[in-house]
Amino acid sequence: MQASSLMQGTTAVLTLSGPIEFSSRTTLRAMVDDGLVKGQHDFILDLQAVTFIDSSGLGALVACFSTVRKQGGSMKLVRVPKQVYSLMELTKLTHFFDILDSLEAAMQSDGQ
Amino acid sequence: MAGESPIILITDDTKVNRAWMKRCLRNRGYQFLEAENGQEALEKIRMHRVDLVILDLVMPVLDGFTFLEKLYADPLHTSIPVIVNSSLADLTSIQKALALGSYDYFVKTLPKEYLQFILPLKVRNAIHAKRLLDDICEKQAVLEREIQAAGRYQRFLLPKDLHTAGMEVEAFFHPYIGVGGDFFDFIPLTEDKTACLIADVSGHGVLSAMVAAILKPLFHQYVKDTESPLHTLRRLNQDFLTLTDDAHYITAFVGVYDPYRHTLCYANAGHPPPLYLHQATDAIEALKATGVFLGLFEDAEWMAEEKVLSVGPGDRLLLVTDGVSEAQSEAGTCFGTDDLHKVWRDMADVGIEETSQHLWQHLRTFTGDRFTDDVTFVVIRFQAISGPRVLRLPNDPAQVLPSSGRESPGATFLPSCRGRG
Numbered sequence: 001m002q003a004s005s006l007m008q009g010t011t012a013v014l015t016l017s018g019p020i021e022f023s024s025r026t027t028l029r030a031m032v033d034d035g036l037v038k039g040q041h042d043f044i045l046d047l048q049a050v051t052f053i054d055s056s057g058l059g060a061l062v063a064c065f066s067t068v069r070k071q072g073g074s075m076k077l078v079r080v081p082k083q084v085y086s087l088m089e090l091t092k093l094t095h096f097f098d099i100l101d102s103l104e105a106a107m108q109s110d111g112q
Numbered sequence: 113m114a115g116e117s118p119i120i121l122i123t124d125d126t127k128v129n130r131a132w133m134k135r136c137l138r139n140r141g142y143q144f145l146e147a148e149n150g151q152e153a154l155e156k157i158r159m160h161r162v163d164l165v166i167l168d169l170v171m172p173v174l175d176g177f178t179f180l181e182k183l184y185a186d187p188l189h190t191s192i193p194v195i196v197n198s199s200l201a202d203l204t205s206i207q208k209a210l211a212l213g214s215y216d217y218f219v220k221t222l223p224k225e226y227l228q229f230i231l232p233l234k235v236r237n238a239i240h241a242k243r244l245l246d247d248i249c250e251k252q253a254v255l256e257r258e259i260q261a262a263g264r265y266q267r268f269l270l271p272k273d274l275h276t277a278g279m280e281v282e283a284f285f286h287p288y289i290g291v292g293g294d295f296f297d298f299i300p301l302t303e304d305k306t307a308c309l310i311a312d313v314s315g316h317g318v319l320s321a322m323v324a325a326i327l328k329p330l331f332h333q334y335v336k337d338t339e340s341p342l343h344t345l346r347r348l349n350q351d352f353l354t355l356t357d358d359a360h361y362i363t364a365f366v367g368v369y370d371p372y373r374h375t376l377c378y379a380n381a382g383h384p385p386p387l388y389l390h391q392a393t394d395a396i397e398a399l400k401a402t403g404v405f406l407g408l409f410e411d412a413e414w415m416a417e418e419k420v421l422s423v424g425p426g427d428r429l430l431l432v433t434d435g436v437s438e439a440q441s442e443a444g445t446c447f448g449t450d451d452l453h454k455v456w457r458d459m460a461d462v463g464i465e466e467t468s469q470h471l472w473q474h475l476r477t478f479t480g481d482r483f484t485d486d487v488t489f490v491v492i493r494f495q496a497i498s499g500p501r502v503l504r505l506p507n508d509p510a511q512v513l514p515s516s517g518r519e520s521p522g523a524t525f526l527p528s529c530r531g532r533g
Contacts, residue, residue, distance in 0.1 A: 055434045091382040
């Protein structure tokens with residue numbers, strides 16, 4: 001998994017690409033922890049370029065979601081590919097994640 | 113070994129050179145062995161413990177390059193560092209020696225005053241590196257032995273006797289690294305009901321296996337108390353919230369089979385859907401998640417529900433973990449997408465022991481025998497029980513009650529059920 005981040009005020013936009021699997025958890029966790037330390041508390045994950053996710057990758061996302069929430073922050077997912085969405089639906093995680101169609105929509109809904 | 117004097121084998125065809133190197137390295141607590149050529153050096157290594165070899169490259173009988181090839185061809189000697197020295201200052205020879213595995217080098221043609229501190233430095237560093245490597249190998253060996261022992265304990269926890277009313281069960285468990293995070297169990301409840309569990313603790317290794325081990329007594333207690341898949345999972349969720357950190361979670365499927373009412377009540381917390389085969393229609397129904405993972409969300413937020421399925425005679429259920437559903441072929445396709453359904457349907461009329469073996473062989477072929485996760489699956493065939501329900505109460509003799517379930521025309525009545533762990 002490749003990841004890059006962009007910070008806008010207290011919002012961090014993380015763009016993920018490639019497969020999200022067991023080996024991705026350390027990178028993802030490090031980026032989120034880094035953001036939290038720098039004062040970010042709203043995270044937007046752009047998943048458009050994600051090619052594949054398995055249950056360990058999903059677990060990594062959920063673990064980050066859990067950490068962010070404990071710190072009083074929020075995490076939104078945008079442009080979620082079909083395979084990723086199917087797995088989230090299968091595991092009922094669509095009830096917990098804020099899933100939006102576009103980056104703009106996610107930015108606008110911050111602060112609500 | 114720590115505390116023992118390192119033994120250095122000096123290999124050079126010139127006696128004067130060997131004497132000079134020994135003088136250079138004296139009073140540092142080293143012991144020395146000598147050899148005139150590569151052949152003699154190999155013989156000395158076979159007979160003594162050697163911690164370092166200082167090796168001349170140009171020697172009769174067996175030269176330095178051939179010595180390096182022969183030395184490192186033996187797995188017992190791969191940790192012995194070799195410092196090559198040569199009058200050959202050409203880079204090609206030095207590169208060749210390094211490519212053959214030598215640890216370091218120096219050239220004889222350098223001024224003696226320079227060599228007098230360079231050689232002891234290189235020797236000290238090489239011996240230190242070897243000590244570290246030996247230490248790591250020893251710790252690794254201890255860890256591997258402990259993992260093997262933990263793996264045996266984990267198998268001990270799995271149910272061996274799967275005798276249960278109205279269910280034929282065949283189970284298969286293949287952990288990825290010695291110990292795994294997968295777990296399954298079957299336990300009898302009142303009135304000949306049976307509770308089953310299949311679960312997967314995220315991650316691999318010792319921590320996941322320990323959480324899986326805790327799962328057993330908790331599952332037993334909760335499912336016996338509540339006889340409800342949903343309430344069992346709810347209590348497990350509470351426990352795992354405190355037991356595990358953010359990085360760990362558990363997926364689990366719990367089912368309770370009532371052979372008199374012919375029902376399977378189930379709840380699925382984010383676990384790969386078990387595949388239910390309806391014998392009458394040949395249809396496969398995936399028992400999808402009815403709730404999210406365990407261990408991540410507080411009770412107020414953790415949502416799940418329980419569902420009830422009607423069980424027909426000869427119906428089958430396949431419980432899997434993601435080691436099966438997400439097993440990948442070399443081409444990158446997932447076994448769980450289409451292949452699993454196909455294999456499961458193809459085995460509909462075959463005995464469950466054969467089904468289990470067939471499924472394993474299919475998985476091995478599909479993945480090219482490359483696994484990156486625990487592989488666990490359980491094959492269940494349901495059988496109806498007819499006749500009066502037997503009510504068993506603790507400490508009471510069995511009381512026979514009138515039959516309360518619906519009759520299943522054409523059901524196979526078997527006096528006993530076979531299970532295998």
